[in-house]
Amino acid sequence: MTRATSPTTVHRDPADAVLAMVDHVFARAATWTAWDGTPAHVDDRVYTPHKAIRRVADHLVDHLAELEARLAGEEPQPDHWHASVITTPADLAPFTQEDLDEARSRLTRLARIWANRLHALTDEQLDHSPGEGWTFRELALHVAESVYYADAVGDLGDPS
Template identity: 45%
Template sequence: MPNNPAQLVADAVDRCLTLAETWLAWDGRPIVTDGANLWTPAKAARRIQDHLVDHLAEVEALLAGAAPLPDAWHGRTVTLDSDWSRFAELDLSEARSRWTRLGASYVHRYSAAGPEAWDLPRDPNWTLRLIAEHVAGITWYAEQVGVLRFGESASIR
């Protein structure tokens, strides 16, 4: 089978997990990017997961011939109380399990749909290929927290 565009999503999950492995070193201070965006490891993890779930649901709806449900996430514009939680070993373990399964779900779903479905116009929505390319951008969320090391402050990027 030709290169499955959803492999980009699975690869992005791997990159996010590589960064998340360092988040155990988070010192509890917010990381500010672009002068205004506030990040914590838990917030980045939430956004990665929300993005994976949201667009997988979109793909499923499009393949079923249904209109995708509108996106009601608040996204990065808000920081929830839960975003201030520590990111501990079990959080990393949970992320590994969830994100890896979600990434694999994209690959399996795209494989089942077949190459003929990947570039089929789905106006007003994106093609499946464009959705996969967009979702692969989840690494942006992980990069906002970046690589953390014990004893180093990463409060401003």
């Protein structure tokens, strides 16, 4: 899978970038229990708290599957996400403290899997990755750009 442009990789540890992305998402998401149900319109898309979490998780899963397939010498399985083009009825649900707790558990574990995998790779593997597409360092830094989804919803203030 070929990408049009690659993320900036200068002086960035890819594992730290993925972990920092998830921390950034949580900083935003901690305010989303105050969401009034009005979707945010950003660029040509609509975003809600649930949709932002869904897209971050999808990105982590999709690109981790790509990384693992390429390491195994396989072609990555194409994804069939609807991505941010659609907004599902579930995306429009209120965002509760329980939803935040679930998101924290899910995204923390996915980010830790990414960090463990990336730390197990050498610089050579990170920068000269097998198969077609971005290097694994670039792929991880692309995943770190998932802050976009949380920033689309934004900081909704103190939920208390």
